[in-house]
Amino acid sequence: MANMDHENLRHLQAAFNASIDDFIKTASEDGDNKGRIAELQESITNQATMIQAELVPPITRILQMSWGASINLAARVAIDLDLFNKIPESGIGLDELVEKTGASRNIVLRILRMLTASHIVAEMAQDTYAATPVSKLLTVPELRDLIKMTHDNMHPILSATPAYLRKTGFKDMSSTANACVDLYGVPFWEAIARDPEQMAAFQSAMATQENLPPETVPQYPFSEDFSDIAPDSVHLVDVGGGRGFALRDLLDKYPDFPGRLVLQEYPSVIEDAKKANLSSRIDLMPHDATHPQPIKGAKYYYFRRVFHTWPDVTAIAALKALHGAFKKGYSKVLIQDEVIRDVGCEPQKASQDISMMMLGAMERSEGQWREVLREGGFEIVRIVRADVGGLGVIEAELVE
Template sequence: MTETKSLTLNGASHTNGKAHTNGKIKVNGDVQPNEQLVDAFADGTVAISANTPELVPGLVDQVASLGKDVNLQDHKDRSTLLEAARSLVYALETPREAMIRYCWSQATLYAALETGVDLDVFAVLSKDEKPKTATDLAAATGADPVMLARILKHLAAMGVILETGPNEYRRTGISSSLSMKRYNDAYPCMTNCITAGVLALPAQLKKDSYANPSNGKDCAFQRGFNTDLHFFEFMKANPEIASQFNNHMSAYHQGRPSWMDVGFYNVPSLFPNVEQNDVLLVDVGGSMGHDLSEFRRKWRDAPGRLVLQDLPEVIAQAKIMQLHWSIEAMEHDFFTEQPIKGARAYYMHSVLHDWTDDHCRKILTGLVGAMKRGYSKVLINENVIPDTNAYWETTSLDLIMMADFASTERTEAHWHRLVESAGLKITKIWSAQKGVESLIECELA
């Protein structure tokens, strides 16, 4: 008589058969190795073979085709080719190579970059096109020449600077940008207020039994930076770090399509029935007023008043920066009642992603009470994560928000749930291109 053996695979029962399940099978309740998978992993071929070889031929053709007629000054052309090239690299790269890139190159590159910024190496290197030796750069910066030569070699290996000979280097676009504070502040900024929180995320998630973070005063940020302060309280207590953060954010937004550009949002649709003494736009939590200043430059003849709102210390700083005379600066905490009633539009740029849904609901409810039905709008300038093919900048930012704010970048469905819970409805989501913040247009429900 033949014995019948029962196999439990992924919760289903099978008879006298085998199936792959994480390299093991269960026979009569006992875990048995799946010999085929064990052999594949044991000889190392998986780790040293191309990641997705079946995609390589098509991606090679795509890169070659796109490269023939690419206009590098056209953002869409350049970014399409860049994404195809990245996809080709990921397909060609072996798991072993990816592991070393994740574990070695990224952390060490960051250390090299921050060291170079602190030494002003990039400012010296970028004075002109002339190649400079490691010895020259060490003399100019006061660094140990042996140490600096090691740093420079890694920066060249990672494409930050260009190697022109033995221990000799020339500037690139990246290194030239790193000679400017607006861009090089990003590196100490990350070290001083972001990265330790992100690195603490796995331990924090494990402690919380892998629940979605929801408390901005008890998340990975506090663990990583050994503080009881919320991120924004930490910024207030450390003004130099806050300045670095503001520079980083301004650099992040540079060169990206803006909702007020022609062809993005229908800006003139806001103008009818707005008189000169009416409030056209309230920038809620608008920081230094960069967005309103941009709006005034691009729409000089727009009717009505522009009002910038933020906390007292921020408004004081904005006034020092000499806002355009037509922008009114007002102290306001967006968790309290909105004092400007019946404005045409209440605008928020990257405000709600800093906060949990409960906090966002409070912010939005404060606006609802000030809106005029059939006239007022809420314009939310934020990321909308697509259901598929999300962009890496957006998914990276989502995990940063999870770690350091216990907040999130939201999907379209999430945005609908959130605004509707506050008494609003989304009338349209305006988008320009992948990875760029959309404009979510809302009215009273």
């Protein structure tokens, strides 16, 4: 404590207080200004982290880092025990939870200790627990599937990654040679696709993104261009469109969206999409995005959160697969994905990029997007950034 830089702490305190004042004022007087509110939330979180870095002894931070995976594990076991549904806001005692779960008292206690220490569940008194906004959100099936998917499918690959990198001399991973292939024998999508239950859980986990900012419908001005769409033409092809959530929401937002829409996916995902009761205006088509695009002359070839699952080599192959289908001066590629900061990347985005790295995929900065599109034969026309979060819609055209 003697060496602590009090001057810096005071400076951080003043900046933190000013940001909180600004946040409260903006949220109460200008609540629709989502962009400014998100900016302030990010500053406050960063300032709190800097204060924490000033106060928490470095050794404690190293211990926290060493055991960070325990939170994911505790949440995963809590899901198996259905704890989040069993803990009400009004509170519940440990004995009742033990009775309701049928698990050993020690197991329930230790899992709850981790969850209360992480402020996921509130500790009202000794052995009495209450729901928090986080634990309430963990009663949503899709969010539970997200925890299951990260724990069951991703974390084993995370654990295997350092040894894989040592073995390969720290070379970049590709879609066919990466920590996942080393562990499961096949790339991630194939590993997931061979077990329909895992695939369904993965697709369900992806649905959580509908609840995250920015909203599912990109802040791209589609309606600017409705005039040049012939009624029987294909307006938009959603390549790697999952179960069709983006198309469903696009039609909700633009009921007069003219022309036809096509959802392209791996065959097993198309089978899932058939059960999603999508509009009859959406054609479902099994298609591998790296094979030549069969729908010619569409206005938009849209890829939402697909490119970040690919290394550059696959991304370039998918871009080249579009060349033959492109109507020059009319068709456009729209890529909705993270456009991460070159400097000051948020921890969540860095973490997403690490998850992508072990699958041979990547999140990209603006410079990296320009490069991969250029290699695929395209050039960026504009990037329409969301008010909230790092997602952008990259609009690109085929180069002559």
